[in-house]
Amino acid sequence: MHGICDSCEESADSLLDLTRLPEFKEIVSRLNYRKVCESCYDDLFEEVKQQQEQASDRRGDKRYKLRLAVNISGEDREGRKFSEQTFTEDVSTSGIRISTQQDLETGSVLTLSIPDVGFEAAVLVELVWKDEDKMSAGLKLTETNETWNKMIAERSITLQQS
Numbered sequence: 001m002h003g004i005c006d007s008c009e010e011s012a013d014s015l016l017d018l019t020r021l022p023e024f025k026e027i028v029s030r031l032n033y034r035k036v037c038e039s040c041y042d043d044l045f046e047e048v049k050q051q052q053e054q055a056s057d058r059r060g061d062k063r064y065k066l067r068l069a070v071n072i073s074g075e076d077r078e079g080r081k082f083s084e085q086t087f088t089e090d091v092s093t094s095g096i097r098i099s100t101q102q103d104l105e106t107g108s109v110l111t112l113s114i115p116d117v118g119f120e121a122a123v124l125v126e127l128v129w130k131d132e133d134k135m136s137a138g139l140k141l142t143e144t145n146e147t148w149n150k151m152i153a154e155r156s157i158t159l160q161q162s
Contacts, residue, residue: 007040061092074110
């Protein structure tokens with residue numbers, strides 16, 4: 001089928017329909033790509049494989065139901081600077097899950113700070129999703145941090161004792 005690729009917007013003799021492939025469901029909804037050329041398909045397939053590998057790896061860290069007051073700041077999906085006070089839903093040694101009012105973009109870098117303990121670090125937006133009327137985001141620390149690990153260990157011990 002001849003047409004225009006939704007990804008590269010180039011004319012192509014043959015387009016692949018991503019809507020028929022369940023593994024591309026997230027890409028179809030996030031990027032609104034429906035029909036793509038073979039070259040873009042190969043690139044998107046690699047992205048899907050990487051996301052699947054990360055999804056299987058990302059739950060390797062134990063998660064703790066800690067509710068910490070945190071500040072996040074950076075740029076939203078539209079490039080507007082923001083700063084938001086929110087709370088963690090859960091934490092691990094590699095990152096946190098938060099509720100947010102911001103329209104965050106996967107892959108963007110934000111600043112996370114926890115004023116109570118004087119902690120600040122760069123975090124990567126790994127996932128963004130909406131549950132009912134609440135936006136949530138999974139944020140990953142860009143590098144391991146001893147202060148963070150110590151805080152998680154101390155607070156998780158306190159949680160287990162209560």
